[in-house]
Amino acid sequence: MQSDFNIEISTQNKVPIVRIWGEVDIHNCPQLNRVLSEVLKENDHSLIINLDGVQYIDSTGLGTIAHAAKTLSNSNGTIQLVCNKPQIRKIFEISGLSQKNVNMVESEEAALGVTQ
Amino acid sequence: MQSDFNIEISTQNKVPIVRIWGEVDIHNCPQLNRVLSEVLKENDHSLIINLDGVQYIDSTGLGTIAHAAKTLSNSNGTIQLVCNKPQIRKIFEISGLSQKNVNMVESEEAALGVTQ
Amino acid sequence: MSYNETSDIKENVIILNLPATSEYVSVARLSLSGIASRLNFTVEDIEDIKIAISEACTNAVQHAYENHVKTGRIEIKMTIDEDRLEVLVRDFGNGFNLGILGTEEQKKRSEEKLGLGLGLTFIKNLMDEVEIQTIPNEGTSIRMSKLRPLNQPLTAVPLQRNQAID
Amino acid sequence: MSYNETSDIKENVIILNLPATSEYVSVARLSLSGIASRLNFTVEDIEDIKIAISEACTNAVQHAYENHVKTGRIEIKMTIDEDRLEVLVRDFGNGFNLGILGTEEQKKRSEEKLGLGLGLTFIKNLMDEVEIQTIPNEGTSIRMSKLRPLNQPLTAVPLQRNQAID
Ligand SMILES: Nc1ncnc2c1ncn2[C@@H]1O[C@H](COP(=O)(O)OP(=O)(O)O)[C@@H](O)[C@H]1O
Ligand SMILES: Nc1ncnc2c1ncn2[C@@H]1O[C@H](COP(=O)(O)OP(=O)(O)O)[C@@H](O)[C@H]1O
Numbered sequence: 192m193q194s195d196f197n198i199e200i201s202t203q204n205k206v207p208i209v210r211i212w213g214e215v216d217i218h219n220c221p222q223l224n225r226v227l228s229e230v231l232k233e234n235d236h237s238l239i240i241n242l243d244g245v246q247y248i249d250s251t252g253l254g255t256i257a258h259a260a261k262t263l264s265n266s267n268g269t270i271q272l273v274c275n276k277p278q279i280r281k282i283f284e285i286s287g288l289s290q291k292n293v294n295m296v297e298s299e300e301a302a303l304g305v306t307q
Numbered sequence: 308m309q310s311d312f313n314i315e316i317s318t319q320n321k322v323p324i325v326r327i328w329g330e331v332d333i334h335n336c337p338q339l340n341r342v343l344s345e346v347l348k349e350n351d352h353s354l355i356i357n358l359d360g361v362q363y364i365d366s367t368g369l370g371t372i373a374h375a376a377k378t379l380s381n382s383n384g385t386i387q388l389v390c391n392k393p394q395i396r397k398i399f400e401i402s403g404l405s406q407k408n409v410n411m412v413e414s415e416e417a418a419l420g421v422t423q
Numbered sequence: 424m425s426y427n428e429t430s431d432i433k434e435n436v437i438i439l440n441l442p443a444t445s446e447y448v449s450v451a452r453l454s455l456s457g458i459a460s461r462l463n464f465t466v467e468d469i470e471d472i473k474i475a476i477s478e479a480c481t482n483a484v485q486h487a488y489e490n491h492v493k494t495g496r497i498e499i500k501m502t503i504d505e506d507r508l509e510v511l512v513r514d515f516g517n518g519f520n521l522g523i524l525g526t527e528e529q530k531k532r533s534e535e536k537l538g539l540g541l542g543l544t545f546i547k548n549l550m551d552e553v554e555i556q557t558i559p560n561e562g563t564s565i566r567m568s569k570l571r572p573l574n575q576p577l578t579a580v581p582l583q584r585n586q587a588i589d
Numbered sequence: 590m591s592y593n594e595t596s597d598i599k600e601n602v603i604i605l606n607l608p609a610t611s612e613y614v615s616v617a618r619l620s621l622s623g624i625a626s627r628l629n630f631t632v633e634d635i636e637d638i639k640i641a642i643s644e645a646c647t648n649a650v651q652h653a654y655e656n657h658v659k660t661g662r663i664e665i666k667m668t669i670d671e672d673r674l675e676v677l678v679r680d681f682g683n684g685f686n687l688g689i690l691g692t693e694e695q696k697k698r699s700e701e702k703l704g705l706g707l708g709l710t711f712i713k714n715l716m717d718e719v720e721i722q723t724i725p726n727e728g729t730s731i732r733m734s735k736l737r738p739l740n741q742p743l744t745a746v747p748l749q750r751n752q753a754i755d
Contacts, residue, residue, distance in 0.1 A: 214615060214618075216611075216614055216643055217647045218611040218612050247640075249643045249644055249647065249711070250644055250704070250705055250711055251647055253707065254705045255703055258703050277633075278633065278636045282711065285707075285710070285711060288705075330449060332445075332448055332452075332477055332481070333445045333484060334448060334449065336537070340537065363452070363470075363473065365478055365481065366478055366539055366545050367538070370537045370539045370541075398474065401541075401544070401545065401548050402541055402545075404539075434660050436608070437605070437608070437613070437616065438604070438606040439603070439605050439606075439620070440605075440606075442600055442601060442602070449623065449627075450620060450624055450627075453619060454619065454620040454623065457615065457616045457620070458616055461612060461616075493600075494600050
């Protein structure tokens with residue numbers, strides 16, 4: 192149920208990690224966008240977004256992440272996207288986003304290895 | 308999702324156990340009714356129905372169980388209903404069924420203790 | 424008549440129109456529980472509403488279109504008000520004599536269909552307000568509502584901030 | 590106009606009529622996935638259909654009623670055929686110039702709303718057949734269908750019999 196949408200922010204080795212749970216769609220994207228903008232104010236270098244708790248995401252969710260990726264690209268930053276659901280990987284591939292400064296990784300550990 | 312509706316029949320100490328999973332409503336009651344009738348053909352004394360896997364049941368489901376209870380009552384049999392979900396207990400209470408030959412029990416073990 | 428002009432429908436009204444056959448009762452339930460879960464109802468309230476809407480749809484499937492050649496329809500209209508969720512379940516079938524409820528004849532009829540004659544009783548027990556209208560050969564509509572527990576905003580999305588030690 | 594006379598709607602059609610606001614997009618998704626899951630679609634197919642219907646509704650919410658004073662409506666009509674599920678998502682809003690798709694102007698407009706200009710692309714990629722009709726100031730409708738994988742009966746309910754040793 193969408194009412195279970197939830198965002199958690201933490202920091203590890205100075206890298207912000209944003210974990211998302213639930214369904215990401217037009218209704219909660221504005222909230223996700225606020226959180227990402229806030230996080231990027233404090234850190235414009237790299238960002239880990241963990242989507243493993245996300246059951247559903249559509250183009251508005253991708254758009255919100257793409258918007259953050261664009262902000263980061265101004266300072267040569269990248270987004271490490273933890274994402275193991277085939278369906279979600281699939282639409283990221285259709286979107287072409289993975290060709291920009293958004294990397295798909297298997298775990299937060301892997302992401303931290305890359306961003307350190 | 309209703310498509311997960313499932314019935315499993317087994318026997319322990321000569322007592323038939325019918326375990327149900329999913330949502331019991333008008334759509335799958337005919338199937339439940341067929342299974343119960345078949346089971347009662349072979350055993351008209353007692354029956355354990357386990358509803359712990361049931362997320363939802365309405366008056367058509369209760370009606371189907373009441374129908375089996377009625378058949379059993381002709382031979383002084385009883386139904387032991389394993390049911391721990393408060394919501395399902397609640398509608399059994401509203402229905403008044405628990406005042407007849409349908410006993411609510413906490414586990415199959417408890418039910419077997421009673422029926423042995 | 425067409426479904427095209429929908430501009431005169433009140434805001435905060437959701438309409439679901441289904442064939443009156445058994446496989447769609449769960450669709451009504453699922454849609455409604457999706458809506459109810461956004462309205463700060465408790466889990467118990469949502470279960471009550473699910474059963475009530477199911478019972479009303481089940482009646483439409485079982486009784487409304489008896490002896491009809493064509494599959495009939497069920498229309499469900501959900502209105503989200505500040506203080507309540509109102510659900511109107513309507514069919515365009517036989518209608519019935521409200522006076523029959525509670526009589527022996529009714530009991531016998533219910534039993535013939537494996538019914539307990541409990542559908543309407545459940546609805547009355549589980550919802551806060553219930554109103555039945557039925558007209559012979561025009562159909563039956565049941566208007567039922569559940570009061571919303573608290574006047575919270577329509578969707579309060581929790582936000583947690585856990586700052587781990589760096 | 591009224592929603593009362595529903596007798597001339599085709600069988601196996603489900604109609605859902607919602608306010609064109611963001612909180613109802615998930616309701617559309619949930620209702621549809623309830624229906625699709627009865628039609629022996631694979632889990633992947635169901636996810637595709639969910640995204641497609643969401644994108645169409647999201648467009649109606651974001652674009653169809655721009656500059657309208659009143660909240661508009663979305664009408665979703667699902668037709669279950671032997672070989673396919675057809676979904677028609679319709680709004681009664683501004684409409685748009687199909688020629689704009691793929692142009693720089695369109696890209697800029699999408700970005701202003703944090704969009705990727707990918708909604709329609711997703712729909713075309715995820716569904717088997719897609720047809721868009723749009724008329725200025727009358728609205729837009731997207732008809733999309735997904736072929737059903739196998740011609741199994743509408744609801745095959747598995748039944749297991751485990752005879753334990755007695
Ligand atoms: N929508 C309806 N259309 C026609 N008759 C109805 C409808 N709803 C209820 N009834 C009549 O009212 C009776 C009582 O309904 P209910 O309390 O739901 O019990 P049950 O459905 O188990 O018989 C039904 O047996 C039927 O005769
Ligand atoms: N239902 C609609 N009503 C009006 N305009 C629409 C509608 N659907 C799409 N459009 C127009 O088509 C464009 C492309 O839509 P889409 O591919 O979904 O990308 P996005 O929504 O991200 O911009 C939109 O920016 C909008 O201008």
